[in-house]
Amino acid sequence: MSPEAAKTYVDNMVEAFTELDPEHAADFEANGERYKQQLDSISTELKDELARVPEASRALVTCEGAFSYLARDAGLTEQYLWAVNAEGALTPQRIAAVQDFVTRNKVPAVFCESTVEGKMDPIVEATDAKYGGTLYVDSLTEEGGDAPTYLDLLRYDARTITGALTGDGTKK
Numbered sequence: 535m536s537p538e539a540a541k542t543y544v545d546n547m548v549e550a551f552t553e554l555d556p557e558h559a560a561d562f563e564a565n566g567e568r569y570k571q572q573l574d575s576i577s578t579e580l581k582d583e584l585a586r587v588p589e590a591s592r593a594l595v596t597c598e599g600a601f602s603y604l605a606r607d608a609g610l611t612e613q614y615l616w617a618v619n620a621e622g623a624l625t626p627q628r629i630a631a632v633q634d635f636v637t638r639n640k641v642p643a644v645f646c647e648s649t650v651e652g653k654m655d656p657i658v659e660a661t662d663a664k665y666g667g668t669l670y671v672d673s674l675t676e677e678g679g680d681a682p683t684y685l686d687l688l689r690y691d692a693r694t695i696t697g698a699l700t701g702d703g704t705k706k
Contacts, residue, residue, distance in 0.1 A: 535671060536603035537577040537688055541570045569685075576688050580608050583696035588640075594695060595636055595644040595663070597653045600671045604691075611639070615653060629656055636661045643698035647671045666698025 548566035552559040584592055594605045599614035606612075613635045616624045636644060636657060643666030646654045651668065658665050669691045670681040681687035696702070 535601050535688070535691070536607045537573040537580070537692075538607040539603045540573050540684075540688070544569050544573070572685055573688070576685070576692055577607065580692040580696060583692075583700060584608055584610070587642075587699045591640050591642055591699065593635070593639055593641045595632060595641055595654075595657070596669065597646040597650050598671070600647065601669070608695075615657075624653075633657055633660045636663050642666075642701060645669045645695065645698070648673065664698070667694040669694060 544566045548562045551562045555562075592610050593613060594601055594608075594610040595613045597615050599612065599617045601614075602612055604610075613632050615628055615632055633656070635641070641661075641663050644654045644657050644663045645666045646652070646668060648668050648670050649672050654665060657663060670687045671691075674683065674687060675681045680690045
């Protein structure tokens with residue numbers, strides 16, 4: 535989920551395609567560089583926008599802990615209701631811990647993934663945080679939706695996060 539980490543995947547794909555079809559190595563390299571430039575653009579926009587958020591409030595609070603690399607690369611503190619693929623581990627104690635974190639750090643918005651909508655409702659109801667929006671992590675949308683490609687998914691998530699944390703786009 536991190537544009538920075540995705541560049542490693544691009545490099546690995548370029549290398550694999552080049553091994554399979556060395557005649558087109560220059561094409562693979564050029565396409566990989568263009569793709570990495572788009573990833574860099576998304577990363578830069580995310581970091582530039584987050585610089586507007588008070589440091590203590592720079593947190594990514596989600597339902598599932600699927601954004602660790604993105605949070606690390608963007609300088610966000612990560613909190614979540616359950617670890618990746620562990621929705622069954624959600625407990626009242628975990629909800630209380632996330633509520634306390636949100637309140638203590640004056641986190642302006644919290645998020646949930648498209649596959650588990652509504653699970654952040656107790657946090658929104660118990661704190662001053664707003665629901666910042668739906669994030670995509672496990673799937674793309676149909677063509678014409680918010681996230682029909684991987685780059686669109688990253689761009690959409692970055693803009694949803696920054697819009698909500700800066701106050702430029704929160705939902706209640």
